[in-house]
Amino acid sequence: MSEKAIATAAQALRRVLSLEHVQRLPIEMVYEMLWLFDDDARFEVVEDTQLGADDARTYPDRSLILLRESVYDGAARGECRPRFTMCHELGHLGLHRGVSFARINPAAPPKIYQNSEWQADVFASHLLMPAHLIQGYTSVEAVMADFGVSRAAAAARLTKMRKGAMKQAS
DSSP states (O other), X not given: OOHHHHHHHHHHHHHHTTOTTOSSOOHHHHHHTHHHHOTTOEEEEEOGGGGTTOSEEEEGGGTEEEEEHHHHHHHHTTOHHHHHHHHHHHHHHHHOTTOOOOOOOTTSOOOGGGOHHHXXXXXXXXXXXXXXXXXXXXXXXXXXXXXXXXXXXXXHHHHHHHHHHHHXXX
C-alpha cells in the first residue's frame, strides 16, 4: 500500500469515531469502540508472559488483537510507546485482512511499501499525528506534548511532512 492510501485509512478511522480534530488520540477509547470499525473486531488484554517477546499480536482474519497487560496499562497512563504499539496493531487489523504471508527471499527482499510492519507503523503515525493537525508545527517537543508521542515518532513525522512540503513546492 502507498503511504497516501494508508493515511486515508487512518483518517477514515478518525472520522468514523468523530476524532478528526482531537490532537491526543484517546487510544483506549478507540479500542473500546472497535465495533464501529468492524462488527466482529475485539481485543483481549493478556498476561505479559502469554505473548513471549511480543508486545501485542494481531490476527486480522479473526478480527482479534491481543495486548500485553503492561502495554494496555502503559497506554492508559499516557506512555508513548504503548500508545504507538496499540495504533500499530490497529493498522494490522484494518490493513491486512485476507493478506497471505509468505517467506521473504533474502536475495530479493520486498519493497518497503510491501512490508506489513512498515505499513502498520505508517498507519500508527498518521493515526496519532494526522497531517491536518500537525501541519503548522515546527517543534518536536510541541508535537510530543500535544499528541502524546515519543521524540523519535514526532521527529520522523515532522521530517516526513517537511520533505513532502518541499517536494510539492518544487
